Amino acid sequence: MAGATIDHMISLTILIAALLVAMMTYNGLFATAIDYDRNRQVANKAIDIINTICLSPGNPTDWGEINGIVSCFGLQDPRVGGYSLSPYSIMRLNTGSQLVEYPKDSGVFYNNISTNCGDAILTPIGDCVNYTTAAELLGVNGTYGFGVDITPTLNVNVSQVTTNPHLTLNVAVSGSGLPLSGATLRYYLFHMESGSPYPYITTHPPNPPGVAEIGSSGSVDIEFSDVTSGDPVYAFVVYASLGGVNGVGYHANNTIADDTFVVPLIDGYEDGYLNLIFAHSWEFLHPGDEATANYNASFYTLASDFQLQRCVIPNSVGLVNSTAESPITTQIPASETGILIVSYNASDDLGSIIVPWGVGALGVSASFGGDPTGYDFVATELRQVTIDGISYHVKVSAWKLGS
Amino acid sequence: MRTVEVFFVIIILLGAFAITTQFAVLPSPSQAFGTNLRELSQSTLETLDAQGTLSQTVFKDYNDDAWGDLQKALSASLPPNIVYNLNVYNLSTNLDGVATYHLEHSIFDANLGADSDASSLLVTSPDVTFTQDPQKVGESTDNPITLYILNCSDANGWWITGYTGQSLAADVYNLLSPYFTNTMLVNSTYELGLLLNGTLLPDGVESVNNAVVVNTFGEAVPIPDDYCEDGLNETEGFDPTHDIENGGTYAKYFHTLGSLTREHNWTWVSIVGYPFYYVTNTNNPHISSSQNGYGIYGMDDVRQVGINAFLQGLDDAHYSYDETGTATEVGVVNLTPYVRDDRCNYYGIYPAPYQTSSRAITEDILDDYDLIANQELFVRPNDNPVTLYIDESDYIPVTTYRHTERGALTAIGLTRIPDIRVTALALLVYYNPTIYKTVFGASGTSVLVTLQLGQQGGT
Numbered sequence: 001m002a003g004a005t006i007d008h009m010i011s012l013t014i015l016i017a018a019l020l021v022a023m024m025t026y027n028g029l030f031a032t033a034i035d036y037d038r039n040r041q042v043a044n045k046a047i048d049i050i051n052t053i054c055l056s057p058g059n060p061t062d063w064g065e066i067n068g069i070v071s072c073f074g075l076q077d078p079r080v081g082g083y084s085l086s087p088y089s090i091m092r093l094n095t096g097s098q099l100v101e102y103p104k105d106s107g108v109f110y111n112n113i114s115t116n117c118g119d120a121i122l123t124p125i126g127d128c129v130n131y132t133t134a135a136e137l138l139g140v141n142g143t144y145g146f147g148v149d150i151t152p153t154l155n156v157n158v159s160q161v162t163t164n165p166h167l168t169l170n171v172a173v174s175g176s177g178l179p180l181s182g183a184t185l186r187y188y189l190f191h192m193e194s195g196s197p198y199p200y201i202t203t204h205p206p207n208p209p210g211v212a213e214i215g216s217s218g219s220v221d222i223e224f225s226d227v228t229s230g231d232p233v234y235a236f237v238v239y240a241s242l243g244g245v246n247g248v249g250y251h252a253n254n255t256i257a258d259d260t261f262v263v264p265l266i267d268g269y270e271d272g273y274l275n276l277i278f279a280h281s282w283e284f285l286h287p288g289d290e291a292t293a294n295y296n297a298s299f300y301t302l303a304s305d306f307q308l309q310r311c312v313i314p315n316s317v318g319l320v321n322s323t324a325e326s327p328i329t330t331q332i333p334a335s336e337t338g339i340l341i342v343s344y345n346a347s348d349d350l351g352s353i354i355v356p357w358g359v360g361a362l363g364v365s366a367s368f369g370g371d372p373t374g375y376d377f378v379a380t381e382l383r384q385v386t387i388d389g390i391s392y393h394v395k396v397s398a399w400k401l402g403s
Numbered sequence: 404m405r406t407v408e409v410f411f412v413i414i415i416l417l418g419a420f421a422i423t424t425q426f427a428v429l430p431s432p433s434q435a436f437g438t439n440l441r442e443l444s445q446s447t448l449e450t451l452d453a454q455g456t457l458s459q460t461v462f463k464d465y466n467d468d469a470w471g472d473l474q475k476a477l478s479a480s481l482p483p484n485i486v487y488n489l490n491v492y493n494l495s496t497n498l499d500g501v502a503t504y505h506l507e508h509s510i511f512d513a514n515l516g517a518d519s520d521a522s523s524l525l526v527t528s529p530d531v532t533f534t535q536d537p538q539k540v541g542e543s544t545d546n547p548i549t550l551y552i553l554n555c556s557d558a559n560g561w562w563i564t565g566y567t568g569q570s571l572a573a574d575v576y577n578l579l580s581p582y583f584t585n586t587m588l589v590n591s592t593y594e595l596g597l598l599l600n601g602t603l604l605p606d607g608v609e610s611v612n613n614a615v616v617v618n619t620f621g622e623a624v625p626i627p628d629d630y631c632e633d634g635l636n637e638t639e640g641f642d643p644t645h646d647i648e649n650g651g652t653y654a655k656y657f658h659t660l661g662s663l664t665r666e667h668n669w670t671w672v673s674i675v676g677y678p679f680y681y682v683t684n685t686n687n688p689h690i691s692s693s694q695n696g697y698g699i700y701g702m703d704d705v706r707q708v709g710i711n712a713f714l715q716g717l718d719d720a721h722y723s724y725d726e727t728g729t730a731t732e733v734g735v736v737n738l739t740p741y742v743r744d745d746r747c748n749y750y751g752i753y754p755a756p757y758q759t760s761s762r763a764i765t766e767d768i769l770d771d772y773d774l775i776a777n778q779e780l781f782v783r784p785n786d787n788p789v790t791l792y793i794d795e796s797d798y799i800p801v802t803t804y805r806h807t808e809r810g811a812l813t814a815i816g817l818t819r820i821p822d823i824r825v826t827a828l829a830l831l832v833y834y835n836p837t838i839y840k841t842v843f844g845a846s847g848t849s850v851l852v853t854l855q856l857g858q859q860g861g862t
Contacts, residue, residue, distance in 0.1 A: 011409035018413045022420055029424075035432035047439050054446070083446040084453065153480045175479025182472060243469070243476030244456030382438055383446040384480060386453045391480060 038400065039377045045144050046379040046398035052138060053148060054083055054383050054394060064088030065334045067127045067269045073137035083385045085392070087337050087358030090150060093368045094128035102265060104283050110265055127266070131369055146398045147369030153384065153391035154180065154247025156240050156363065167227040171212070172219035173240045173247065179218020180242055186211055186306045187238035190298075191227055192343035192352050198296045198317040199343040199350055208307055214240070231255055235341055235354040237362070239306035245391045246306075248363035256351035261293040262320050262342045264355060273331040274357065278315075278342070282322040292321040293346040297330065301338040302361050302388060311338065320344070337361050337388045360388030375399040440520035440856040443485070448524040448854050451476060458526045461491050461850050465508055474510045484859050486513040492851040494525070504851055515857035523853040531848045538837040539584045541613065547584035548834075549605055549614045551598060552576055554588040558625035558683040559701045562676040562819040571619040571674065571823055578752070578827040582836050583615070592684050596627030599663055610667075615830065617672040621821065622680035623695075623702055624709075630656050632689040645708075645724040653682040654708040654724060661716020664810040670803065671713075672813040672830065675821035677730050677762045679709030710764075717810050718772040730762040730816055733795040736781040742832065749838065750831050754824040761818040763798035774804040774812075777833050780825065801825060803833040 056074030063070045064086045077086040100110045135141040154175045161168040171187070173180040186209040191202045204210070204224055214220050227234065235252040263283075267275040278297070282290045296317050300308035315330045332340065337358030344351050356362035372378045378399045385392050451457040451473070460469040477487055488511040492504040527533065541548035554572035563571060572588060580586040585605040589595050597603035601611050618624055630640025632651065640656035657679045664671050673679070684690045685701030695702040705712075711725040737757045738747070747753050760781065768774055781800040803813040813829050815821075 015409045015412060018416050022416050025420055026423075029427065029429060032429050032432060036430055039432050047442070051442070080453075082453075083449045176481065176483050178475075178479055180475060180479050182468075182475065242479075243460070243472035243474070244451035244454065245476040245480050246454075377432070380438070382443055382482065384443070384450045385446065386450050389454060391450055 039379070042144070042377055042398055042400050043379040045140065046146070046381045046396055049138060049140070049144075049146050049398055050381040050383055050394065050396040053396065054085065054385055057086065058089065058137075062088075062335075064090070064092050065269065065272075070129055070133070070137065073129070073134050077387075080386075083383060085150070085385050085387045085394070087360045087388050088334070090359050090366050090387070091357075092128050093134075093366060094130040095366060095368050100263075100283075102277075102279050102283050134368070135370075140398075143401055144398055145370040145372065145375070145401050146396060147367070147372060149393075149395045149397075150359070150366045150368075150387075151393050151395075152247055152363040152365065153245055153393055154183075154240060156238060156247045156249025158236055158238060158249050158251035160251070160253060161221055163227075163230060163232060165228060167224040167232055167234070169222050169224075169236055169251065170219055171214070171222060171238055171240075171249065173214050173242075173249075174218055175245065175247075179214075180240070180245075181214055181216045181218055183214040183240045183242040184211065185214065185220070185222075185238050185240050187222065187236065188308055189224055189227070190235040190237075190341050190343075190352075190354075191224075192233040192235075192350055193229075194345060194350055195296075197294045197319075197345070199294070199345050200296060201298055201341065201343050207309075209239075214242075233343070233350045233352055235352050237308070237339065237354070239390075241306075246386075246389055248306075248361070248390055250354060250362050252352055252354055254349075254351040256346060256349045261289070261291075261346045261351055262295050262344050262353060264340060264342070264353075267329065269334055270331075272334055274334045276330050276332060276340075278318070278320050278328040278330065280320050280322045289347065290322045291347040292319055293344040293351075294319055295328075295342050295344040297340065297342045299332045299338055299340050299357075301333070301336045302358075306389070308339070311336070332357055358388055360386075360390040360392075363390055369397070372397055372399050438485075438858065440485075440518075440858065441522050443481075444520065444854045444856045445522040445524075447477070447480065447856075448522060448852060450480075452524065452526065455529060457524075457852065458529050461508075461526055461852055462528050462530070470508075470510065474512075477510070478512060481856070486515055486857045486859055487511060488515055488855040488857075490853045490855070492853070493847075494849045494851055507850065513857075513859070515855060516859060519855055519857035521853050521855035523851055525849060526852050527849050528847065533848075534840070536839045537582050538839065540582050540615075540834045540836050542584070542836075546613060547608075549585040549587060549608055549611070550579055550583040551603075551611075551614055551616045552586065552588050553595065553616070553618050553620060553625055554590050555592050555595060555620075555625040556590060557592050557686045557701075558620055559623060559685060559699050560620040560683075561623045561681055561695055561697075561699055561702065562621040563619070563674075563821050564819045566821065568620040571821065572617075574823045575617050575619060575826065578823065579617075579830065582831065582834070592625045592627045592686075595625050596629050599627065599630075599659075601667070611669075612667045613669070614667065615670045615672065616664075617674065617826065619674060620683060621674065621819070622676040622678070623683040624657070624660070624679055624681070626653060626656055626682040626684050626687075626690070628684065628687050630659065631684065631687045642722075642724065652705055652708065652724070653703055654705050654712040655722055656682055657705065657709045658712040658716040658722040661713035661810075662719070663716075664713075664812070665717050665719060665806065665808070666810075668809045670811040670813060670830070670833070672815075672826060674815050674823060674826045675762075675817060675819055677707065677710070678812070678814050679713050680704065680706060681709075713812070714768060714772040714774075717774075717806050717812065719808075720772075729768060730764050731793070731798055732761040733763045733784050733798050733800065734759065736760045736763075736784060736800045738780060739778075739782050742778070742780050742828070746828065746832055750828065752824050752828050752831070754822050754828060758822065758825070759818045760798075760800035760816050762816040763795075763800045764804075764814055764816055766797055766799055768804065773807045775807060777803040777805060780829055780832065801829055803829060 057076040057078040058074035059072035061078040075085045077084040157172045173183045189204040237250045240247045263279045265277045267277045299311045380397045383394045491508045493507045552572045560568040629635040632641045639659045642655040643651040646652035681702045683702045694700045779802045784795040805811040
């Protein structure tokens, strides 16, 4: 009798153990399936988001050129369609990068789409679309997080080789780690020289742009025989193209270490024009140089075939000082992509800044969105787009919020 | 004994587990993620062709340097772990219209793995211009036809909710003027009077014969002062002996329109609703102060007598005040397969394929007035005892009624809001002008580019 009972207990124990093992195994299978399904949803959401961003201009369609309320989010360029992004809408994104307050202690903050102050015209964050608003407009607020990285397809690196006996620059073009031999270059050099009281700018070559070709090593030296000063101040812009892929690079050289004496800020949109303020960097960079600066500003619109055309702007020369009481203002066309070049004399030295209006003009990168750090699964999607004819990659990352 | 049974149970459990795991091969959660290669491929093709570079390259000789540049561009623009295979197919069409694709050239950088996807782009040669020239209506018989569009500033519309007669006139102009040698807007009821007198003529045109007259005012028809009460042609427009409680009727005006349509061999077009239901003139003292019962002033109702009077005139019959109902509601109707699949594609006009017909016209008029119905645009509904409609199959929603001798009426018996594309389609189906198109499939004019992408190194 006792033997049968023991026999019964042992068999029951083994049975329960086998059941537990089976249940754990099936639980693992189910958990794997559920994880897969959840991740699949995230991956699909990433596709939804990138399609919305790349293939919809949003509403109003020209929201990047006006300061109205955005009721639908998208970055497509409505003038071009397809996989083409608006160069202006991207500049209205609050990228969460370095903010500057102008005037000092005014509570008015400006946003830069890039990480460095002076790499782009600063936009008041009140006019920007922030991450929360974009998430609400995309219908993912509170359920999914996302991030957008917009980067040029081609890396166009410019470096100064020598200034003796004349200025020589090296341009290297690569994409996906490969040197792009045979790429055609179109370039401009804006040479700044001291004047009284304002500096002046000469363009080499005047127009059309200079042309060169990248050699088999992936780079080429470009010489400027008429720029012979020992330490020239200049801004160099080069557009590279090959087989339908286009890129842009630029390089500036100043004799002033702190090269942000003059900082352009957007002061609003008016009748198709962009109101700009030339602020003094002392307002942002404390401690900084308080010296006044005589400036000479030019705006060049980017025409077809990457030719630059000078556009007359008001107050193209003037004096910028460190008080914001009577700021210098100017206007540029809101719907014309281009670059703003400002040369200035300060403390007997010569400096310059070069900033784009429209990200494509200088191949500026932009990052926008939340931080995926700490999430188990992040899906990414990649598309190729053009912005003002320049080739870009758009990468969207998406992740599930909450449990 | 129980131990043996338990072992049996354990064996069954383990067997079930083994079989389940054998067949239920679940993917790893990490495999849920993979770049959508098809859309990446599509965006790559479109960006390469954004400035026409791809279009130029694929038509060049295979030894041209442009092919090498294209390969470098693909390698430079795609991520390092993505491999590609770009194929170019020449597209040609044989005499039967069957398109064939021949592989012309390929470029690739590595063998694609098992996981790949592709997209395609139809590229046309930059050296070829594609054109589409419509034949002018009447051109084939050396008898060019003028299109008159009523655009009267002194008239109101009815059953054109959301539009005005003038805005619809602009739409008709845009849709139909390419098909006519001459198009003329009739900008006032005075000009309409000139048209009815036969003196409103475009330059170089000698008569108003054979014209098409499109009334864009819906159920209302503009009436010139001369045809109104106390006007010079009052006897041709106003009938004081009927509808006396309302001070007479303008049914006679529609009889005159029918007679003129016959005399000049016009095609009169009613764009929506019950044809010839009202007359409208916002400046005439006898009409401007009257309204149609819905607050639209400058309008006097003739009701169902209007179309009967018009058809009498078209049939060269004497005017007779006839209150017989001619149109009725038949519910939702669908485009005929021929119109939807053939004519819509041919002319590039795509109205909504199903619409509500609330003023379909009885086919009795064919016998009563010696008319022949042209191709019907919508399928007549079957008789349905469940609905309140009666004998739906006896009513024609949309067609052009041609008199056996001269003149025609195009009646769009659909409900408001008007779909002006149906009007355009009805006229084009009636006149059937040819469109001369450059053939996209002609050899050497188009190629199909496919880009297949594969991902290396897993996900």
